[in-house]
Amino acid sequence: MAKIEVAKDRCKGCKLCVLNCPKNIIKIGSDVNTAGYFVAEQFNPEECTGCKLCAIMCPDMAISVYK
C-alpha cells in the first residue's frame, strides 16, 4: 500500500508526473491552486507502488510519497 500527496501550491500542472507514472494513476485535476494552475492528483491510490518516479520527475518538489 502506498500513496502520494501533491502540495497544491507547489504544483504547476506540468504533467511530467502524469507522463511518468508506471501505473497511470495520476492526472491533472480540476482543482486550481492560488497561482491558477490545475493541480495534479492521484486516483486509484490502491494501485500505487510507492516507486517515487513521479516525485523525482517533479520540477517543483511538490510530491510526497508514503508507503
Next chain:
Amino acid sequence: MEKIFGLPSTVLEQMTHQFCPGCGHGIVDSLLMHELEEMGVKENTAIVWPVGCSPMAGSVSTINQVSAAHGRAAAVATGLKRSSKDTFVICYQGDGDLAAIGTAETIHAANRGENITVIFGNNSIYGMTGGQMAPTTMLGQLSTTTQSGRNSEQHGNPIRMAEIIAGLEAPKFVARYSVHDAKHVMQTKQGIKKALEVNKNGGYSFIEVVTMCPTGWKMTPEQSVKKIVEENLKVFPLGVLKEVD
C-alpha cells in the same frame, strides 16, 4: 504509512521554484538538493549561481548562496575554493552563461582542474531573457534571434561543451545526461552523486544535462519531452565522456 520521499532538508519549505511549468532546471536542482543532503555536506557548501534562469533555484535552497556575474561562476568558484579548501563548491549554470559569455572561465577552470563541480543545464535557448539563440541552439531551431531557424552560415553550429571539457587533461568526471523522463532523471541523479564524490575526493567534475524549456521552445512540457527525444539527443548524445578514478 510512513513518508518515504519529500522535500529534502536542503530546501526551504516556504519557498517554491520560480521556473516555468515543466522546466528541466527544476528537476536538476531537486536532484542536487537531494544529493547534497544525502552526502551530508550541506552545512559547508556554497553554490555559485550566475545569471539566467538557473539561479532562480538558489532562493529555494538553505545552502549558502553566491551570486556570480553572467558567465563568471567558474572564476568565482576558483577564488572561493582556493581560499577555503574545506568549503564544498558547486557551480550551477545555464547554456548561455556557461557556453557563451562564460566559455573562457568554464574551459580554464576545468583545465586547471579546480576542485569544483559544474552542473550545466542545456536547454538550447536563453530562457530568462525570452528565448534567444544560445550556443547550444540546434540547426533549424526557432528562437527570437533565429526567427527562420538557426543556420550554420549565419549563426554557427550548436556547441557540445561536455566533449570540449572531456578533451582536457585535468577533469576527473565529465558526462551528459537528460531529464526528459524518469529513467533519464534517475541516471542524472547517479551522475550528480558521482560528480559530488569526485568533488569530495579532490577533482573537477562536469555534468551537462539536456533539459526542457517549454516556454522558450513555445511548447507544452509534454511536447518538449518529445522534442528532446526526437532532436536534442541526436545533437547532444548522452553518456559518460570521461571518468578517471
Next chain:
Amino acid sequence: MKKEFLKGNEAMAEAAVRAGCRFFAGYPITPQNEIPEHLSRRLFEVGGEFVQAESEVAASYMVYGSSMTGTRCMTSSSGCGLALKAEGIGYITGARLPAVVINVGRGGPGLGQILPSQQDYLSATKAPSNGGARAFVLAPSNVQEAVDLVYEAFDIADKYRCVCYVLTDGVIGNMMEGVVLPEMRDLSSLPDKSDWVVTKRGPGPNTQFGNKRIITSWQNTGEELEATNQVFADMLEGWKANETRYEAYQMDDAEVVFAAYGTSARVAKTVVNKMRAEGIKAGLLRPITLFPFPEKPFEALDAAKVKKVICLEMSIPGQLIEDVRAFVDKKIPVEHFGRSGGVILKPEEAYEASKKML
C-alpha cells in the same frame, strides 16, 4: 629596518603579502607584470594562492570569490585591463566585499601604449564600474609611498568593505628606489569577518532564513537595492569627511599653485623649487586620496593671494583639472599642462610652459 632597492611593482606586490594578502589573481599586461610575477612565487611561500587567470575579467571574479571567504585578496592590471575588470569591481562593491586593486597606468584610450600615463584618473575616481560604484582611490608618488599605501589599502578595504584602488603608473611601477618594507602582518591580527563570510553559517548582515549566508549584489526589489545604495552613499560622505589626504608643499605664501599627483607631483616639486629659486612664490597641492578628493585645500585658496592654479598631468585632455576646477574659487584661473599617451612629463618643459602662463 632594512632599506632595500626595489622596483615599484615588486615592492607593491611584497607590501601586499606583508599586509596579509593571501590570494591574488592577475593577467599579464605591461607595465604591471612584475606584480603577478613576484606573487606567483611569493604567495605559495606564505601559504597563499596565486592564479594567472585566463583574462582580467576572470581575475576580478576570482578575487570576488576569494574575498567572500574572508581572505585578504588583490588583483592588479593596467589601463584597458581595468576596463575589463570594471564589471568585477562593481560586483565586489555591490556585494560589499573588501578587495585591493592596483592600476599601473599606461597610455590610452584603447590599446594605447605600454608607456606610463595618468589617463585613468576619471575612470578610477568617478566610475570604476557601473551603477555608481565608487572605489577608495590612493595615489603614491614614490616607491616607499606605494608600499605604504598598498599595505594600508587592505585595512581600508576591510574597514569599509569596499574596493581600495591604488592608482599609479608605469614610472613608479618600473623605477627602483630605496624602500623599507613593513613587517609581515600576523594573520590572526586581521579583522574578524566570521559574521558575514560565505564559508560559515549563522546569523549576520547577509544571512537569511536563520543561517543561510548570501553573497550578492542583486536585490529582489528596487526598494531593497535603493536602501543598499543609501548605505553606500552614507559611507562615501564619511570618506569625504574623514579620509581625505594630501600633501601641501611650500604652500604658506604661494601665489602660483601647482596641482598634481603621483609621478606628475614629482615633476611639479622640481618646478616649484626652480621657481622658488628665482623668487617666484610657487607651491604644490598633491592629492594622495584621489577619491575622496581633498576639496578643502583647494576651496581654501584665497583669490587675493593666489594668481593661478596650474594642473600638471600626464593626460591630455586633463582629468584631475576637472576636480580642481570644481573646488577652486572661480576668480582664480586654472590652467593645464601635460603630456600624454605614454610621453613622460619632464621638469624643463613643465617649467617653461608654466612660466609662460604667469
